[in-house]
Amino acid sequence: WQPQWTPGAKRLYANSSIGLFGALAVQPSGMSYEEAMTRRVLQPLKLAHTWITVPQSEQKNYAWGYREGKPVHVSPGQLDAEAYGVKSSVIDMARWVQANMDASHVQEKTLQQGIELAQSRYWRIGDMYQGLGWEMLNWPLKADSIINGSDSKVALAALPAVEVNPPAPAVKASWVHKTGSTGGFGSYVAFVPEKNLGIVMLANKSYPNPARVEAAWRILEKLQ
Template sequence: MKKLMGAFVAVLACGAAVAEESDIDALAARHFGPLMETHDIPGIALGVTHGGDSQFFTIGLAARDDGVAVTPDTLFELGSISKLFTATQAALMEVRGELDLADPVSAYIEPLKESAFGALSLADLATHHSGGLPLQVPDRVSDTDALISWLKDWVPPMKGARSYSNISIGLLGHIESRIADRSYAELMEQGLFAEMGLRDTFVDVPDAVMPRYAYGVDRDTGEAIRVGPGVLDDEAYGVKSSARDLVRLLDLYLGHADAGDDLTQALARTREGFGTTEAYVQNLIWEEYPWPVDADRMVRGNSYDFILEPQPMERIVPARAPGQDVILNKTGATFGFGAYVVLLPGQDLGVVYLANRNIPNEARVRAMHGFVTDLLEGR
């Protein structure tokens, strides 16, 4: 364990030099180092932005068998953190008058007129407010057209409930692509990612960058793995990025990176409160808790019950303005990778955790909560 904790390296934001061990280094080792041993994770990259200053902490390997060390520029699969980009794109298109989040889905997908799904709003798609959609696209559905056909006859089993689903956010991304008349990958890579200044964030990783794309560990077999194709995979869980780029994303939220007026408005829109659940306020994909908050409450909100079972959600109309004394969080995973990102606007703090193994949400949440708490309390 001492070797693992001592192996954490802090790299200055410019990437030019290795920093002296600091309190933040020690906290990273204390809270995230043990995950390596307990869960047999090949590598972790941690990025922190606090008060406008950024640091990165890396440990382990980008692939278990190749001996290449993780760096702040190693690409990891983000899993469902990808949904933040889909929601942000929708908010940006709303700012530019290209769509309205209050519009029904049927206004953009004509075959869904007169259907229960078609009556949902675009904001419902971005807040999982579907009334009982399953997490995954049904096995018998082979493409987007078949999914739309399936949705014509779908009936919400728990009307008004929040149901975490790749289908709802995936269809929102599909609508964005139709409006823009571009593939989702083109819309993100040539549009949103470029506008955000994210130079190492991709849907389709270019050949020249593939050597920096980590391999995950299959949670069942232990073999090296990367995400495979699926219906609406790009829109729901298909983005790959680095700790350095995600820290820039957090800096955009915190006002420490340049963003145009449209993007600034869109980022603020994603932080509005649209509904209240037992554990948190649902923003556009972001999940919002008051800060400070008990770790058990965040564990509950990130539990598999909240992911797999419909949860009652009370709508907030009109949507509530972005909060300051809050912690926003989003987990993400594929079969081989696990990620977690938090944002505390009132504390001017953001943290991202990327790893090439999918470990239980509770382990990620408790490690992050402990790290953030100790950092802010100066322990």
């Protein structure tokens, strides 16, 4: 294998990169990813219904996704816990969004710093800024810019990237968002810290990203 581009020249989305980042982030702790997430993120934020491994006592509440009409759960895979392994409830995810909109209320200072660093701007790809997982666009913005930008033809394309050096700190006037999909499930999270507005959308079927973004936009637009 040989790289197609000079390092730092292009941004190409890949679940494996998120998985690798998660694995490397917890490596100095000596803990597994699941243990580190539970002790350092989920418990401090009181996300009592969020797990990597759903406990037996909660299996009855573990939603089934649907793929080609058949019920499915998340399939195991390489770096699955780190890349797409979190199972949660809409209430816990709403708490997660609240913590990300205003980390000053997070009592654990290391976690507070981590939340803020994740929304720092490290790379610019067109109108979008890449954080640590999060994608940000300057607010206010037009709906078309995020709806069209979420289409797979754009979101999964290799696009020119410009490094932000030094990284810019989190900007309150931002549309911060991330889609998520596995076989049988589709999710979307978006929030605008300046407006203290956010939304979590969880579905037990995968559907196109632009439809998720447009629905979220219309809902948040009505709440302003």
